[in-house]
Amino acid sequence: xxxxxxxxxxxxxxxxxxxxxxxxxxxxxxxxxxxxxxxxxxxxxxxxxxxxxxxxxxxxxxxxxxxxxxxxxxxxxxxxxxxxxxxxxxxxxxxxxxxxxxxxxxxxxxxxxxxxxxxxxxxxxxxxxxxxxxxxxxxxxxxxxxxxxxxxxxxxxxxxxxxxxxxxxxxxxxxxxxxxxxxxxxxxxxxxxxxxxxxxxxxxxxxxxxxxxxxxxxxxxxxxxxxxxxxxxxxxxxxxxxxxxxxxxxxxxxxxxxxxxxxxxxxxxxxxxxxxxxxxxxxxxxxxxxxxxxxxxxxxxxxxxxxxxxxxxxxxxxxxxxxxxxxxxxxxxxxxxxxxxxxxxxxxxxxxxxxxxxx
Amino acid sequence: xxxxxxxxxxxxxxxxxxxxxxxxxxxxxxxxxxxxxxxxxxxxxxxxxxxxxxxxxxxxxxxxxxxxxxxxxxxxxxxxxxxxxxxxxxxxxxxxxxxxxxxxxxxxxxxxxxxxxxxxxxxxxxxxxxxxxxxxxxxxxxxxxxxxxxxxxxxxxxxxxxxxxxxxxxxxxxxxxxxxxxxxxxxxxxxxxxxxxxxxxxxxxxxxxxxxxxxxxxxxxxxxxxxxxxxxxxxxxxxxxxxxxxxxxxxxxxxxxxxxxxxxxxxxxxxxxxxxxxxxxxxxxxxxxxxxxxxxxxxxxxxxxxxxxxxx
Numbered sequence: 287x288x289x290x291x292x293x294x295x296x297x298x299x300x301x302x303x304x305x306x307x308x309x310x311x312x313x314x315x316x317x318x319x320x321x322x323x324x325x326x327x328x329x330x331x332x333x334x335x336x337x338x339x340x341x342x343x344x345x346x347x348x349x350x351x352x353x354x355x356x357x358x359x360x361x362x363x364x365x366x367x368x369x370x371x372x373x374x375x376x377x378x379x380x381x382x383x384x385x386x387x388x389x390x391x392x393x394x395x396x397x398x399x400x401x402x403x404x405x406x407x408x409x410x411x412x413x414x415x416x417x418x419x420x421x422x423x424x425x426x427x428x429x430x431x432x433x434x435x436x437x438x439x440x441x442x443x444x445x446x447x448x449x450x451x452x453x454x455x456x457x458x459x460x461x462x463x464x465x466x467x468x469x470x471x472x473x474x475x476x477x478x479x480x481x482x483x484x485x486x487x488x489x490x491x492x493x494x495x496x497x498x499x500x501x502x503x504x505x506x507x508x509x510x511x512x513x514x515x516x517x518x519x520x521x522x523x524x525x526x527x528x529x530x531x532x533x534x535x536x537x538x539x540x541x542x543x544x545x546x547x548x549x550x551x552x553x554x555x556x557x558x559x560x561x562x563x564x565x566x567x568x569x570x571x572x573x574x575x576x577x578x579x580x581x582x583x584x585x586x587x588x589x590x591x592x593x594x595x596x597x598x599x600x601x602x603x604x605x606x607x608x609x610x611x612x613x614x615x616x617x618x619x620x621x622x623x624x625x626x627x628x629x630x631x632x633x634x635x636x637x638x639x640x641x642x643x644x645x
Numbered sequence: 646x647x648x649x650x651x652x653x654x655x656x657x658x659x660x661x662x663x664x665x666x667x668x669x670x671x672x673x674x675x676x677x678x679x680x681x682x683x684x685x686x687x688x689x690x691x692x693x694x695x696x697x698x699x700x701x702x703x704x705x706x707x708x709x710x711x712x713x714x715x716x717x718x719x720x721x722x723x724x725x726x727x728x729x730x731x732x733x734x735x736x737x738x739x740x741x742x743x744x745x746x747x748x749x750x751x752x753x754x755x756x757x758x759x760x761x762x763x764x765x766x767x768x769x770x771x772x773x774x775x776x777x778x779x780x781x782x783x784x785x786x787x788x789x790x791x792x793x794x795x796x797x798x799x800x801x802x803x804x805x806x807x808x809x810x811x812x813x814x815x816x817x818x819x820x821x822x823x824x825x826x827x828x829x830x831x832x833x834x835x836x837x838x839x840x841x842x843x844x845x846x847x848x849x850x851x852x853x854x855x856x857x858x859x860x861x862x863x864x865x866x867x868x869x870x871x872x873x874x875x876x877x878x879x880x881x882x883x884x885x886x887x888x889x890x891x892x893x894x895x896x897x898x899x900x901x902x903x904x905x906x907x908x909x910x911x912x913x914x915x916x917x918x919x920x921x922x923x924x925x926x927x928x929x930x931x932x933x934x935x936x937x938x939x940x941x942x943x944x945x946x947x948x949x950x951x952x953x954x955x956x957x
């Protein structure tokens with residue numbers, strides 16, 4: 287097991303290296319000089335020269351890449367050109383929101399998708415199955431941003447003045463403050479220390495932060511703000527998970543051992559859950575891992591619709607502003623997160639299916 | 646010995662059992678494929694006869710052309726109770742005082758074109774790469790596949806967004822970006838087919854007869870790799886249309902005044918609370934088109950190659 291994990295980690299290194307090269311190359315290929323994009327009319331030749339020296343754009347491209355690599359290994363993504371602040375700090379501020387949004391969306395997709403798929407498979411060709419699959423097909427065909435806009439319209443305008451009203455933009459109602467847990471608990475953390483940054487990251491997970499500090503008002507408010515975006519974001523993964531669960535269950539239920547289990551008198555529900563579902567789990571887990579990518583990409587659109595300042599939205603803004611350090615760092619983080627999640631999925635196979643020999 | 650002759654009926658029998666007919670019959674037995682084909686057929690007709698169906702020019706501003714038009718006015722349908730003296734606008738008027746219905750109708754041309762060209766391009770390049778990779782094996786295979794692995798490590802829409810920002814916004818560049826990010830999928834499909842087919846006895850026979858690698862690849866191996874490509878391609882068209890609309894929505898794809906559904910959604914997104922009809926209809930159009938390709942692809946997969954499973 288340990289050996290397999292190590293080998294699998296080593297195998298991920300070339301892909302990660304490739305990701306770094308590709309993001310570096312892509313960011314440098316974006317036309318237009320960062321100096322002109324940043325400074326606009328103020329970008330005279332002299333100013334640009336100083337700007338380039340300051341940010342290292344005057345050095346040969348290979349040297350730039352070398353510096354970039356060694357900095358990343360030190361956890362330093364450089365300074366954002368637009369905000370003149372370390373990119374790592376911006377990541378600490380923005381990533382928690384996307385993380386919360388994505389996790390809730392994935393959770394919705396799993397909690398609804400898997401039971402719907404199992405139900406469809408068990409009651410194959412019944413009314414429930416047909417309805418489920420119609421919804422699943424519509425779900426994968428729907429533009430996330432369109433659904434987001436429609437949800438915002440329905441819940442913020444049509445259901446105004448009803449208890450079902452939900453806020454269409456923002457993360458927290460103006461005036462409310464999510465007090466960081468370390469302040470509530472009276473911790474004194476040295477600014478700029480690593481523990482401070484970690485605490486800051488956790489505190490920026492508003493829902494989690496308000497949960498552990500017991501601030502119910504903020505908890506309910508932030509949760510309410512995330513319902514619509516995460517619903518919109520969850521549709522495609524939900525539909526895909528439901529379809530995968532259905533077909534994987536159907537495949538397993540054809541097997542002889544299911545018939546045997548039924549024949550020896552086990553209750554149907556027990557057979558479905560203990561015998562069929564466990565064996566159908568492998569492709570379902572795989573497809574869930576792949577949905578993380580869909581969610582990251584969807585977050586770019588969802589965040590910009592619901593006015594949420596997460597990773598997706600800032601990445602989009604950075605692309606128009608040619609803020610290289612942000613583009614590089616955020617793309618690298620997203621791609622690495624994707625590779626990492628699929629690595630975990632691969633490793634989880636061993637626990638789900640002991641038959642997999644890890645040669 | 647007298648030559649064996651078949652009666653007319655027998656001949657008919659044999660012909661009706663040809664591989665093509667069997668496949669076609671299987672396809673028509675798939676409910677989802679039939680539904681998909683019906684919707685797609687409808688959309689293709691709409692696209693072809695867009696100029697007949699649409700009452701207005703999709704980019705014509707109606708100020709001065711029609712009396713009393715106001716921007717973003719709600720739909721007016723006569724049979725639904727809109728006064729007869731007002732001009733009929735089934736889907737209302739958009740922010741630039743153009744007939745929304747005509748724009749949605751013309752949008753079908755663009756979206757279908759987007760779907761077919763991107764996937765066509767991706768299939769051609771993907772097939773070439775996959776075939777070389779699978780047939781050559783060894784180092785070449787490793788280099789090509791590892792490069793594609795890296796491309797696949799990025800969520801596809803994100804990579805497309807980055808590529809378009811390099812190439813510059815516009816419909817053509819958006820199409821190119823979407824094609825590039827989907828190439829790995831087709832390369833993998835073709836490579837997998839080539840790997841299994843190249844071990845077949847008939848390929849060995851062809852090689853023994855002195856067939857050149859190119860000949861073997863083109864006329865022995867690739868034709869057998871076509872079924873999975875058709876299935877993956879049909880499903881891919883849906884995704885390509887969805888991604889292209891997303892790029893246009895954030896302003897990186899088709900540019901106004903082009904009546905592209907994603908662009909239409911993008912330019913009216915801030916008006917969703919005051920003029921929801923301008924957001925509603927283009928979205929429905931995108932969904933219907935993508936749905937048609939998904940249903941058709943699902944049905945084709947079940948009919949042509951059930952072994953492909955239900956992976957999305």
